[in-house]
Amino acid sequence: MSVIIVFLLVIAGFAGWWLSHQGLMTKPWLEQGVASDLVGFDRSGLPTAKIGLGVFLAVVGCLFALFTSAYFMRMAVSDWQPLPLPRLLWLNTGVLVLSSIALQCTSVAARRGQIDTVRLGLAVAGLTALAFLIGQLMAWRQLTEDGYLLSSNPANSFFYLITGMHGLHIVGGMVGLGRTTAGAWSGARRERLRLGVELCAMYWHFLLFVWLAIFALLAGWAATFIDICRQLLT
């Protein structure tokens, strides 16, 4: 459970930082009125939707941290036989990176108001994300054909489970991306479009980060890394 504890410590750090800006030491019973000093404790200037997405990503992060925790705990049992990762996953990783870069460029373009670039960027991001999903499915097929079935070993079970969960989150993101793309073609308001693109980019970067982390986990590097950390500590 150490992974989830570390993850929650990071969240607690954020929460503590935020709380420290909320005037927890003020004495509200002595202060009346509305003044500029109080505005500092007011709402954040960020768009509400971004904060909402940020909170959601914390929940998603929590989910994957828990899968990782479970992975490490189950790994310690002797019947664990790691499966060889298909080389296709490297290609998929590259495609997902491309998708993320495309959305980053799109959000720059949206800020500048270049609607044609935005449309192009959204289309590229959507197609590459789709390509990633297809690539993942092909990797699954390759593994099942080689006899690495879901239930034959816990390492396989975790592989399908975690990549599947990640894929489902990409599918969910595609819905948001689809809506934004539809907005870009049907002439949504500029600020609205920009916000939509930025939200998509944020979500994509996060899922890319999650993918890199679980790729490292499934490939076994994460375990090696943790072993090194443990040896350094003891």
Place this chain on the structure above:
Amino acid sequence: MVDITPADGIPPAEIAEVELYHPHSWWTKYVFSQDAKVIAIQYSATATGIGLVALVLSWLMRLQLGFPGTFDFITPEAYYQFITMHGMIMVIYLLTALFLGGFGNYLIPLMVGARDMVFPYVNMLSYWVYLLAVLVLVSSFFAPGGPTGAGWTLYPPQAIMSGTPGGQDWGIILMLSSLILFIIGFTMGGLNYVVTVLQGRTRGMTMMRLPLTVWGIFTATVMALLAFPALFVACVMMLLDRVLGTSFFMPAISEMGAQLQHNGGSPILFQHLFWFFGHPEVYIVALPAFGIVSDLISTHARKNIFGYRMMVWAIVGIGALSFVVWAHHMYVSGMHPYFGFFFATTTLIIAIPTAIKVYNWVLTLWRGDIHLTIPMLFALAFIVTFVNGGLTGLFLGNVVVDVPLSDTMFVVAHFHMVMGVAPILVVFGAIYHWYPKATGRMLNETLGRFHFWVTFLGAYLIFFPMHYLGLMGIPRRYAELTDMTIMTESAHHLNSFISIMAFIVGFAQMVFLFNLIWSIRHGREAGGNPWRATTLEWQTPQTPPAHGNFGKDLPIVYRWAYDYSVPGAKEDFIPQNMPGSFGPSREPA
């Protein structure tokens, strides 16, 4: 008194108008509504409906325990199913949904001075996914093999084996699917509650001016958002074990002489995941109750809450600590002694912020102008009950005492007192308190007092004797113990007594439900602010509040939520949105 109002007046609330969805038809107004108040009523009604099912299940269990062998239709399998569904419904589908989905939706926008939740569409979806989860849960009663009988903790391997009711039938699959749906629905709602508190507050409403109700619900929601994923992970993995034959939790095991295909899985892993959710869940239910009870006590004792800052810190502290105590539910799983020592320590440390809260409630009452209204009665009953339940928690939190008491009726008595009866008392108090705002009418006083006394005294008569049964060593989760030597004559009498009390207390809840429905039409007119309270929900132009809550202009907040009995003020309460400063200097010398 520091008056920090600028000399050149206050600019109007400069919040960008929320894009309110305006309903066009009866359907979008009352059924597929995006108004948080309607969603709150929907959540509460659904939770109450499924809660009634759980109440009936508890009666059936008590029939069996009190009068074993009398009722043929209660087979041991049926008994396990009743126990499982009762626990799961009460903890998750009733209490969590009612506190966060019901009170959260109704109170957060009104109390922080917002027109609605920040993502109303997602909020609506949240309710419908919750309803779907409840329907899937209910459907398991009609599925072949009936609902699961694995106990509310659903421990593998027994949960998905054929010896457990529903284990190899539909029961466990429907249970796990329902939980997964619930978590998805809750996450949608939870995002709303958190972000509305962060971003929806009106001008002048700083975090430190929020009523403690909002602090409680806010912190509980943050915890729930971080804890429910653990249950989600556990449910998904168990579903795969059951349906696709993986071995996440299932060890090599044989059933009826036949070797199952599972191999090497770790049941302890499930326990860790389950309790990583399960322990914060206790506080997810308790923190909103803490917050609400603070407001009830302050309002009905006409006195400012004692130690507001400390109350906020305690809520946040309890929320953080509750994530590092989960393994105290697993002392008997064979853990390393140092591990147990660590978790016993963290468990006992939680007593500190909790005790701070209890002291502050009592000190708020001290020399207050206590009105023994029904909400106040329930709030007082909560304090007593929570302290009682908390004290037995000190026993169970210690490894050496927990081991012999584990899985006895003592545990049942403990958690029913601390997270069953105590939060439910707050739910009742809160309903008596806010019903006038939601309907415009008061609940009937006589029926209310009857309901209070029967529920409060009855709950003690039910759960106090259970402690003794537990100390005698009588285990929980056994359908019948008639032939065992520990089941003495007196223990039998005690069991029958508990059962009769359970029926009486259950009957009082029917009176309460009747009161809820009857008073909608026949209750006394309440007016806008019957309790003369300070918080924003009582200052709305209409009662019940209209769509958009606050009429043309959002209120501006000038003070904290607890200006009761301020010396020099015209009345004994000053609404949060009333400008000006009152009273002699309260500055410390």
